[in-house]
Amino acid sequence: MGSYKAQIPHLHLLPPPNPNAKTLKPPLLSPGISTRRFLLFSLSSTCTLALVNAKLLHSGFMDALASSFDPLSQAEKDASSLVSRRVSEAVELLERGKELQAQGDFPKALQFFTSVVENYKDFAFSDYARVGRALALYEVGDRDEAIAEMEDVSISLKGYPEVHAALAAALYADKHAPLLAENQFAIATLLDPHFTDLSYVIETKHWPPSLVSSLQHFITLS
Incomplete structure (x- = not known):
């Protein structure tokens, strides 16, 4: 008996199996649950794709509508x-x-100034052409018409310093109306003091020599 036990491996060292122990197995998903999740995922993907397509279609439609819409008639x-x-x-x-x-x-x-005044008087900026026309009229010798133009424009362009300064010079030199000239020049110099400088009206405003002379007479009260 002793020799037989020696030939048998040390089986007695291994613990006997526990009849109460349960073998652990990986959890298996229920076929029903797996199918349901797959259907939900498929449905969600389909809805998302449909929503994206709908947005793209709507965007393309709106772009086409915007490009074709024209609020103005021919x-x-x-x-x-x-x-x-x-x-x-x-x-x-x-x-x-x-x-x-x-x-x-x-x-x-x-x-050119007269062409603007006569053919484009429906535009507001034609009044500036009237100022140029008045200065040119004064130089070519039609001073009465020039002063009439200045007086009219001084109303439509009230606050435009150049026309007030030009009118002051003309009223003093040609109409001998110093008080009216003073009033017009006060408006002009209040808005732009440069008109007290003869070099300014010559070099910057390009006044005609005759009007520059009249302004000089007014400023020096000669």
Whole structure:
């Protein structure tokens, strides 16, 4: 018996199996639960994709609608185009008149200023052409009309210092009305004191020599 026990491995050292112990197995999902989760995931993905497609479709529709929508009729477009063209023409004539005035060519400047006044008087800026026209008229010798133009523009452009200064010079030199001239010059110099400087009206405002002379007489009370 002793030799037999020696030949058997040390089985007696291994613990006997516990009949009460349960073998651990990985949990298995119920087929019903797995199917339900798959359906919910598929449904969510489908809804998300449908929502994205709907947004893209709506965005494309709105872009197409915006690009095709035009609040202006063809008649309104034509009228707007006509106004824009007339404004460009008037501004070009006005600028050309100012260039000729700066060059000392007052007869030609008078033609451009008069063209603006006669053909584009429905535009507010035509009053500035009237100022240039009045200065040119004064230089070419039509002083009564020039003063009448200045008086009228001094009302429509009340607060525009140049026309008040020009009117002051003309009223003093040609109409012998020193009090009226003082009132006009007070308005002009209150708005822009530069008009007390003869070099300013010559070099910056490009006044004609005759009007510069009248302003000098007024300033020196001669």
